Amino acid sequence: MLLQQLVNGVVAGGLYALVALGLTMVYGVLRILHVAHAGIYTLGAYLGLVFYSASHNFPLALLGAMALGALAGYLIQRLLYQPLLGAPPLVPLIASIGLFILLGDTYRLVFGAQTLAFRAGVAEPEPYRLAGVAITGTQVLILAVAAALLAVTWLVVNRTRIGLAWRAVATDLEIARAMGVDAARAVGLNVALGSALAAAAGVLVAYHYNEVFPAMGDVPAYKMLAIVVLGGLGNPVGTVAASLFLGLAETLVVAYAGYLLPRDAIAFVALIGALMLRPQGLFARRGT
Amino acid sequence: MYYYVVVGIALALYVTLTLSLNIITGYGGQPTLGHAAFLGVGAYTAAMLMTRAGVSWWLTFPAAFLTAALLGLVVGGASLRVREDFLAITTMGVGFVVVAVFQYTPWFGGVMGIGGLVPPPGVDKVALLLIATGLAAFTALVSWWLERSWAGIALRALRDDEAAAEAMGADTRRFKLLAFVIGTGLAGLAGPIYAVHLGFVSGPDFGFHFSITLLTMAVFGGLGTIRGAVAGAVILGLAPEVFRFISDYRNLVYGGLLILMMLIRPTGLLGVTSLRLPGLPGRKGGISRAAP
Numbered sequence: 001m002l003l004q005q006l007v008n009g010v011v012a013g014g015l016y017a018l019v020a021l022g023l024t025m026v027y028g029v030l031r032i033l034h035v036a037h038a039g040i041y042t043l044g045a046y047l048g049l050v051f052y053s054a055s056h057n058f059p060l061a062l063l064g065a066m067a068l069g070a071l072a073g074y075l076i077q078r079l080l081y082q083p084l085l086g087a088p089p090l091v092p093l094i095a096s097i098g099l100f101i102l103l104g105d106t107y108r109l110v111f112g113a114q115t116l117a118f119r120a121g122v123a124e125p126e127p128y129r130l131a132g133v134a135i136t137g138t139q140v141l142i143l144a145v146a147a148a149l150l151a152v153t154w155l156v157v158n159r160t161r162i163g164l165a166w167r168a169v170a171t172d173l174e175i176a177r178a179m180g181v182d183a184a185r186a187v188g189l190n191v192a193l194g195s196a197l198a199a200a201a202g203v204l205v206a207y208h209y210n211e212v213f214p215a216m217g218d219v220p221a222y223k224m225l226a227i228v229v230l231g232g233l234g235n236p237v238g239t240v241a242a243s244l245f246l247g248l249a250e251t252l253v254v255a256y257a258g259y260l261l262p263r264d265a266i267a268f269v270a271l272i273g274a275l276m277l278r279p280q281g282l283f284a285r286r287g288t
Numbered sequence: 289m290y291y292y293v294v295v296g297i298a299l300a301l302y303v304t305l306t307l308s309l310n311i312i313t314g315y316g317g318q319p320t321l322g323h324a325a326f327l328g329v330g331a332y333t334a335a336m337l338m339t340r341a342g343v344s345w346w347l348t349f350p351a352a353f354l355t356a357a358l359l360g361l362v363v364g365g366a367s368l369r370v371r372e373d374f375l376a377i378t379t380m381g382v383g384f385v386v387v388a389v390f391q392y393t394p395w396f397g398g399v400m401g402i403g404g405l406v407p408p409p410g411v412d413k414v415a416l417l418l419i420a421t422g423l424a425a426f427t428a429l430v431s432w433w434l435e436r437s438w439a440g441i442a443l444r445a446l447r448d449d450e451a452a453a454e455a456m457g458a459d460t461r462r463f464k465l466l467a468f469v470i471g472t473g474l475a476g477l478a479g480p481i482y483a484v485h486l487g488f489v490s491g492p493d494f495g496f497h498f499s500i501t502l503l504t505m506a507v508f509g510g511l512g513t514i515r516g517a518v519a520g521a522v523i524l525g526l527a528p529e530v531f532r533f534i535s536d537y538r539n540l541v542y543g544g545l546l547i548l549m550m551l552i553r554p555t556g557l558l559g560v561t562s563l564r565l566p567g568l569p570g571r572k573g574g575i576s577r578a579a580p
Contacts, residue, residue, distance in 0.1 A: 033373050033376065033377070080547065080551070083551060084550065084551070087550075087554065089319075089372045089373055089376075090313075090317075090319050090372075090376075091550050091554050092550070093319065093373070093376055094503065094507055094546055094549075094550055095546060095547050095550035095551065097321075097500060097503075097543075097546060098504075098542070098543040098544070098545070098546025098547040098550065099543060099546075099547055100543070101497075101500065101539040101542060101543040101546075102539065102540055102542075102543025102544055102547065103543075104539060104543075105537060105538075105539035105540040105543065106540065109537075109540070218496075222380060222381075222384060222496065225377050225380070226377065226381060229373075229374060229377050233373065233374075264384075264388070265384055265385055265388035265392075267381075268380075268381035268382075268384045268385050269385060271377070271378070271381050272366070272378060272381050272382065272385070275366070275369070275370050275374060275378055276366065276369060
């Protein structure tokens with residue numbers, strides 16, 4: 001039973017990590033709370049649905065959604081965030097919230113308010129059973145894709161020139177520019193990669209729960225913000241740790257403590273408690 | 289006639305709530321993304337007292353003020369520890385937790401909320417409109433007083449540059465708490481009116497979307513001024529009534545407005561620098577520093 005809950009918790013945490021990682025990367029280079037990131041997540045789910053129903057090829061749908069999600073993210077930072085750099089933090093935050101609710105309504109108008117089925121007519125195959133733990137094929141898929149994407153992101157951030165440029169921009173934009181870093185390009189690629197991750201999470205969630213609806217980004221939007229703050233804004237490793245922590249905490253609290261609080265409020269209770277103890281986030285680096 | 293009275297009550301409540309949000313965000317510069325929750329606390333206080341304890345509706349007003357202001361004091365306490373982005377997320381989180389507690393605690397009526405709330409005999413919709421308008425006027429008066437008092441000067445200093453305000457000897461902690469307590473308490477005062485106007489209270493009604501609606505009104509009208517908050521609340525409150533189609537595309541319109549205002553005119557329609565001739569040097573408003 002415990003093992004089963006741990007598996008479920010890690011799957012939830014892996015999905016959180018994909019979305020939250022993009023959010024924290026964007027915050028790292030732009031210092032903007034990118035609320036509209038969850039709009040990209042929903043966009044990914046819809047794009048995945050469109051591609052999947054056209055091709056019935058899941059990898060193709062995943063890659064297609066990620067590519068267009070990356071493009072959407074790039075356009076958002078180019079058209080909305082770049083002009084607002086240097087404004088007080090409240091200005092881009094409000095703009096991002098505005099974009100988020102605008103995106104939600106756009107999906108409703110384009111795709112309809114009803115919930116769409118992702119895998120029309122295809123039933124979930126029997127779960128694999130291993131030592132009393134049931135794990136579905138979708139859960140395996142989620143874990144595999146999430147792990148692969150997180151690994152790729154880690155490599156890009158830590159082992160490539162563009163990753164180096166991101167870290168330089170995140171540390172000090174002006175000095176990075178002075179050292180010859182093409183900041184605009186670095187930021188654009190950063191948001192694009194982060195958005196691709198969110199779009200991938202959208203496709204996986206849509207496939208897992210077999211549903212896509214306009215407001216599916218609402219709960220993730222708030223929860224991801226809680227996670228990146230818990231993880232120390234702008235800190236990728238802390239964010240992944242916080243995602244797994246929250247996925248496990250939610251699953252275990254719901255399984256063993258019953259419904260003291262709705263699952264989705266746990267993130268905020270943890271967040272408020274943690275912020276009171278450590279105002280800079282749980283996993284914030286010293287000196288930042 | 290009845291229709292206009294009902295719309296009037298809603299507008300008066302919007303004005304009250306937007307003005308109270310303006311005290312925290314416009315004067316004090318503290319982001320707040322969960323303002324509707326304080327209305328919810330006030331409304332639930334009134335609903336609980338009336339249905340469970342048989343308290344007169346009139347007496348729920350001070351209680352609603354106290355409970356909302358008390359929660360505001362707690363959030364204000366958080367604002368002493370966390371800043372800007374972190375504070376924005378914290379206020380949003382408080383809103384979520386408040387709604388979740390109302391929705392999932394059987395004591396508060398659970399998912400069904402609390403219904404059957406009627407105003408005392410003699411208070412019909414017209415009287416309710418007068419009371420709501422009175423509260424809006426009272427909130428405007430408090431804002432007006434606050435703008436002219438030492439507290440208001442300190443708050444603006446705090447908004448424009450917290451470190452400088454502190455260096456000049458302003459006790460920023462006290463003034464932040466003051467802004468939160470007054471702003472949230474006034475939002476709570478709108479609760480009893482809201483409760484009997486609708487006849488029931490339900491947790492999700494005080495959620496993030498309502499909070500964002502209030503923030504949109506304040507930002508659209510212009511943060512930091514009474515005229516801005518009133519204009520934002522009246523224009524955006526009336527818009528769905530005048531243009532029926534807007535209520536179908538509410539989030540599209542509100543979202544688009546927020547984006548456009550931030551890109552083109554972060555000070556809002558009637559914000560702090562709006563009535564000054566272009567080219568004249570003027571006081572820098574916190575949010576208007578972004579204006580090119």
